Amino acid sequence: MKDKCTRNLEYENNYGLNLNQCKLLGMGNHGKVYLIASDRVIKVCKDSKSCIYESFILTRTNGSKYFPKIYDYDEHFIIREYVDGEPLNSYIKKNGLNNDLINKIICLAEEFYSLGFTKIDIRCRDIMVRRDESLMVIDPKGSYTRNVSYPRHLMKGLNKLGVLEDFIDFLKEHRFELFKEWIQNFSSSQPD
Ligand SMILES: Nc1ncnc2c1ncn2[C@@H]1O[C@H](COP(=O)(O)OP(=O)(O)O)[C@@H](O)[C@H]1O
Numbered sequence: 001m002k003d004k005c006t007r008n009l010e011y012e013n014n015y016g017l018n019l020n021q022c023k024l025l026g027m028g029n030h031g032k033v034y035l036i037a038s039d040r041v042i043k044v045c046k047d048s049k050s051c052i053y054e055s056f057i058l059t060r061t062n063g064s065k066y067f068p069k070i071y072d073y074d075e076h077f078i079i080r081e082y083v084d085g086e087p088l089n090s091y092i093k094k095n096g097l098n099n100d101l102i103n104k105i106i107c108l109a110e111e112f113y114s115l116g117f118t119k120i121d122i123r124c125r126d127i128m129v130r131r132d133e134s135l136m137v138i139d140p141k142g143s144y145t146r147n148v149s150y151p152r153h154l155m156k157g158l159n160k161l162g163v164l165e166d167f168i169d170f171l172k173e174h175r176f177e178l179f180k181e182w183i184q185n186f187s188s189s190q191p192d
Pocket residue numbers: 025026027028029030031032033041043068080081082083084138139
């Protein structure tokens with residue numbers, strides 16, 4: 001990988017940016033994310049493998065309403081749609097989890113099946129709840145490489161937030177096939 005200064009200079013030249021003047025939206029293990037326009041962000045990645053792989057996932061999900069559009073990328077950065085919202089975990093802490101939101105979470109998981117993901121899972125903090133209460137995934141990882149057949153981390157997260165029972169009750173009543181599959185898998189993954 002090129003060194004950080006060279007890389008930053010390249011984005012600045014290519015996109016007329018000064019990253020020092022851009023708002024830092026967040027940073028994770030893989031990179032830093034800056035707001036570069038009212039509708040888009042740049043993720044400056046720490047390693048090229050995860051950068052290319054995340055870009056590959058976003059390229060395949062492009063067109064899905066549940067994923068940010070991808071505008072450009074190389075092995076050092078990703079330019080993608082800005083998602084203005086609150087992570088699902090903090091949203092639930094403040095507002096609880098009603099049936100409408102449960103239904104949206106299930107539809108999101110079903111989108112993972114439709115997109116051919118091998119990992120039907122996501123962490124609560126990687127789902128953003130937007131002002132209109134629509135959901136969007138910000139940080140997809142391993143979607144086409146890991147094998148997870150049900151939303152394990154999602155349910156673990158809901159459990160931690162004290163709302164898993166509501167989620168399960170909804171599944172049982174409205175989506176019995178998913179209820180059987182997910183609950184069976186989840187129960188067998190939990191220590192006795
Ligand atoms: N498209 C986006 N819109 C708004 N904020 C974002 C977006 N992508 C990332 N962020 C913010 O930046 C943080 C780090 O980005 P993320 O892609 O999760 O990095 P990492 O892969 O290192 O975990 C996120 O937790 C979130 O706060």
